[in-house]
Amino acid sequence: MEIQPLPRRRGRPPRQGEPRQDTREQLLRAGVASLTEKGFVATGIDEVLRSVGVPKGSFYHYFASKEAFGAELIDRYGAYFAKKLERHLADETLPAHLDRLRAFIADAQAGMARHDYRRGCLIGNLGQETGALPAAYSNRLNAVFADWQARVAACLKRAQANGEIAAQVDCERQAAFFWIGWEGAVLRAKLERRPRPLEIFVEAFFAGLQQR
């Protein structure tokens, strides 16, 4: 999964103060790249600064601490995928709600492929490291999963109302199962450097939905 670069601004010259915002933005993007590849603990602030060409020591002009930087990355990554989910799940060009969920999955899978399966999920990576993270991160990470799960549960309920899945399916539980399995699949796809674990999980997930 990845955060797409924002479109470059054209035309109007930057106002005063904007270069600072641009640098901050670049640091956040470099942070996402590093945290999705190797996690929080292995990410060095110096290395993030170097990758953006910002002088060593100037990090604290932009962020109060590495902890504050990481917290912002969690929230930002959570919001980015929430938006991506909503874009697909509300896509009225696809009448079947399950097709919308499949479109989100295909999008997330394409994101992994674009980075040659070197980057995993920032939330999953940090979830794995909790023993070494600031204590406040656990709640933040759980809140992101709860948000993503609620969106998938709502999609499954609409699919159920639409007759795409049987009435007895517990949509909340299936949505929880989706994120549990998806994170495992992302972990394995990154380790194997190929999409097969994602495909195996997705096939089993949809088969399970249809057969209850």
Add this chain to the structure above:
Amino acid sequence: MEIQPLPRRRGRPPRQGEPRQDTREQLLRAGVASLTEKGFVATGIDEVLRSVGVPKGSFYHYFASKEAFGAELIDRYGAYFAKKLERHLADETLPAHLDRLRAFIADAQAGMARHDYRRGCLIGNLGQETGALPAAYSNRLNAVFADWQARVAACLKRAQANGEIAAQVDCERQAAFFWIGWEGAVLRAKLERRPRPLEIFVEAFFAGLQQR
């Protein structure tokens, strides 16, 4: 999941050379504890030595490098769970092969509970960190998953031959799915500090086996 302490030796006094082996063993156990809680990168050698009461600087009497230490931990953890799997999957007091798999799962779940869901799976934790690990670790981690998966696949095939699951089930694929989802569930159980993600995954896994 955890590595159980070995039983203490009784009787016979230790031969010369044994204290060195004991220290080495203690360092490996402390390494498992740390790697299952927070991964490889966050594990400091000094901290491992301190927890065992071994003087700083003596690590290299026991291991060639942190990389060699980690490699031995991967192999050891892989072998430990392979043995645990085999013990359950060959348990003839349980006639149904799926019940043997359930017994393994209950054992692994009890291991997480014993550590209050603070420790995850060493292989999953390191799988998540691959971007920051020695390159040779990926093959080692994949080899462990391949071994665990082959054992579960063999169990599912015996269950199939026994009429416990339908003939059309692809046992290899289901075994792959098991480990993909299980690692996701362990990650989430550790993050939430409760067994619910394990329960949700296990229920969905067995339901999927029955309904194909």
